[in-house]
Amino acid sequence: MMDEDARLFDTHCHLDMDEFRDDLEDVLTRAREAGVVRVLLAACDLPSSERTAQMASGLGNKSGVEIFASAGIHPHEASSAPDGLPESLTELSGRKEVAAIGEIGLDYYYDNSPRDVQREVFELQLEWAVRAEKPILVHLRCAQNRSEGDAYREAIAIMKNFPGLAGGVIHCFSGGKSDARAALDMGFYLSFAGPLTYPKAEELRAAAAYSPLDRILCETDSPYLAPQRRRGRRNEPALVRDVYEKMAEVKSMTLGETAGAVWENAGRFLSLS
Numbered sequence: 283m284m285d286e287d288a289r290l291f292d293t294h295c296h297l298d299m300d301e302f303r304d305d306l307e308d309v310l311t312r313a314r315e316a317g318v319v320r321v322l323l324a325a326c327d328l329p330s331s332e333r334t335a336q337m338a339s340g341l342g343n344k345s346g347v348e349i350f351a352s353a354g355i356h357p358h359e360a361s362s363a364p365d366g367l368p369e370s371l372t373e374l375s376g377r378k379e380v381a382a383i384g385e386i387g388l389d390y391y392y393d394n395s396p397r398d399v400q401r402e403v404f405e406l407q408l409e410w411a412v413r414a415e416k417p418i419l420v421h422l423r424c425a426q427n428r429s430e431g432d433a434y435r436e437a438i439a440i441m442k443n444f445p446g447l448a449g450g451v452i453h454c455f456s457g458g459k460s461d462a463r464a465a466l467d468m469g470f471y472l473s474f475a476g477p478l479t480y481p482k483a484e485e486l487r488a489a490a491a492y493s494p495l496d497r498i499l500c501e502t503d504s505p506y507l508a509p510q511r512r513r514g515r516r517n518e519p520a521l522v523r524d525v526y527e528k529m530a531e532v533k534s535m536t537l538g539e540t541a542g543a544v545w546e547n548a549g550r551f552l553s554l555s
Contacts, residue, residue: 288541290526291320291548292519293473294385294419294453294501298323298333301505301516309518310345316520317541320348322552324385324419324453324503326356328371338379347519350552352382352419360395360403367406375414381552383411384419385453390431391423397431401440408444417449417551420470423456434461441468449551454503455489462489466497471551473499476507476517479528490532495543499551500525 292313302309313321323334331353338351353374355363374380386407388400395403411418420441425431434457441447451471455462462472472493477483490498502508502525504517509524523537530540548554 288317288538289545290318290522290541291545292318292502292522293322293499293548294324295321295504295519296324298330298337299505310347313519314346316523318347318519318522321519322350325352325354327359327362328368331371331374335374335377335380350381351379352384353380354384354386354407355403356385357387357389357400357421358394360400363403367410372410375416382419383407383414383416385421386418387421388433388437389421389423390425390433405440412444412446415448419453420450421453438464451499451551453501457489458485459489459492462493471497471499471547473501474525474529475501475503476509476525479509479524487532490529496547498544499548500529500544
């Protein structure tokens with residue numbers, strides 16, 4: 283059973299995706315049974331931004347899980363905004379259930395959108411986030427050979443041009459200590475997901491150990507990146523407990539202490555009561 287005071291917050295998941303179409307109610311029930319009482323739904327494009335906002339406004343009271351939404355265009359989908367950000371997208375940030383702008387950023391691993399387009403759309407969304415006074419969820423993935431595309435270095439340089447940002451998090455952090463230091467120096471949070479539990483992820487656990495307790499978040503990024511015991515299968519918010527347990531181990535803390543710290547961090551990051 284969960285520690286009595288261990289309220290878990292899955293700070294990044296994609297429950298609007300087709301993978302959850304047939305059993306979303308069961309997924310939310312399992313999340314609540316595992317102690318997950320808050321989730322943040324991350325959007326990837328205009329349609330998913332609209333879906334997450336709708337889900338946040340309509341599902342929370344039924345499931346017993348408090349649901350928050352984000353709005354934004356993932357770097358994979360940057361080419362979907364050839365004429366700039368749709369007004370219907372930017373208007374979503376005015377809704378109370380939309381707590382953040384994201385996920386946005388740079389992905390040089392898959393290059394699903396041209397890199398110059400990724401950078402342009404990233405900057406447009408940083409401008410939007412400043413206007414909306416909402417924090418950002420940042421997706422960063424370097425090229426397989428980092429020297430051929432360093433998304434971390436480029437994104438940090440770009441974000442420094444937007445000092446009015448209301449905070450940010452590097453979601454599913456995958457870098458090392460130097461990347462952690464650069465993001466932390468900007469006042470950002472670092473969010474850790476299932477890979478923290480992978481046997482060979484020693485560098486990632488070192489970055490987690492290095493990160494101050496008041497700057498860490500825990501997420502699933504479900505349906506992706508299931509923790510080690512379910513690796514290769516669909517991920518879901520209930521499994522965020524595995525990430526919390528590994529983080530507690532890394533930090534030499536109890537699960538309850540770790541969950542309490544992340545709860546406070548997430549509430550502060552998203553300006554939640």
